[in-house]
Amino acid sequence: xxxxxxxxxxxxxxxxxxxxxxxxxxxxxxxxxxYRQNSGRGxxxxxxxxxxxxxxxxxxxxxxxxTSKKSSSxxxxxxxxxxxxxxxxxxxxxxxxxxxxFGQGTELSVxx
Amino acid sequence: xxxxxxSPRHEVTEMGQEVTLRCKPISGHDYLFWYRQTMMRGLELLxxxxxxxxxxxxxxxxxxxxxxxPNASFSTLKIQPSEPRDSAVYFCAxxxxxxxxxxxxxxGPGTRLTVL
Numbered sequence: 001x002x003x004x005x006x007x008x009x010x011x012x013x014x015x016x017x018x019x020x021x022x023x024x025x026x027x028x029x030x031x032x033x034x035y036r037q038n039s040g041r042g043x044x045x046x047x048x049x050x051x052x053x054x055x056x057x058x059x060x061x062x063x064x065x066x067t068s069k070k071s072s073s074x075x076x077x078x079x080x081x082x083x084x085x086x087x088x089x090x091x092x093x094x095x096x097x098x099x100x101x102f103g104q105g106t107e108l109s110v111x112x
Numbered sequence: 113x114x115x116x117x118x119s120p121r122h123e124v125t126e127m128g129q130e131v132t133l134r135c136k137p138i139s140g141h142d143y144l145f146w147y148r149q150t151m152m153r154g155l156e157l158l159x160x161x162x163x164x165x166x167x168x169x170x171x172x173x174x175x176x177x178x179x180x181x182p183n184a185s186f187s188t189l190k191i192q193p194s195e196p197r198d199s200a201v202y203f204c205a206x207x208x209x210x211x212x213x214x215x216x217x218x219x220g221p222g223t224r225l226t227v228l
Binding site for chain 1: 116142143145154155157160162167168203205207209214215216217218219220221222
């Protein structure tokens with residue numbers, strides 16, 4: 001099975017609420033990244049957290065990483081309708097030579 | 113920079129026809145990836161190149177699929193003969209290795225392939 005499993009698979013919230021998505025992985029990583037995909041578009045890199053970091057912020061995004069549990073979470077605060085998209089986590093491993101392993105994604109719907 | 117460029121954006125073809133998808137990576141990027149995305153299987157890595165050399169093609173579904181990277185600014189993914197089950201969105205992505213090894217990838221807009 002793929003390294004990088006997100007949950008929930010789908011999430012529906014109201015504008016202004018916070019959205020939390022989780023990602024679990026199986027093996028040691030170099031870093032973990034989150035990507036967004038709007039409908040019909042390519043994936044766009046959002047944020048990266050290295051294996052020696054525990055938390056990172058970028059605007060309304062907050063990412064945490066727990067390497068002991070092999071899990072990460074992405075929090076989007078004060079969500080907007082424009083945040084409606086699919087969100088993927090991807091892991092980079094030291095011996096993978098540039099390759100990322102993507103999860104199945106969480107489909108987020110933010111209702112105005 | 114224009115980002116990763118893919119062509120065509122949409123392709124409709126009939127079963128048995130040859131299909132060629134094209135990709136121009138971001139200038140200076142060392143890595144180029146081809147992915148396929150479907151509702152059933154999600155995002156699948158087909159093959160990737162480092163400095164124009166194929167590194168891992170274990171994701172290529174079968175011999176009908178082939179990919180080339182003749183130079184640093186161009187790659188093709190060919191399907192011959194095409195089948196209806198090849199219908200999907202095909203993405204190309206590139207990545208700069210750089211000194212700080214992040215492996216962040218930059219995706220193109222994708223080619224939506226429909227095989228009738």
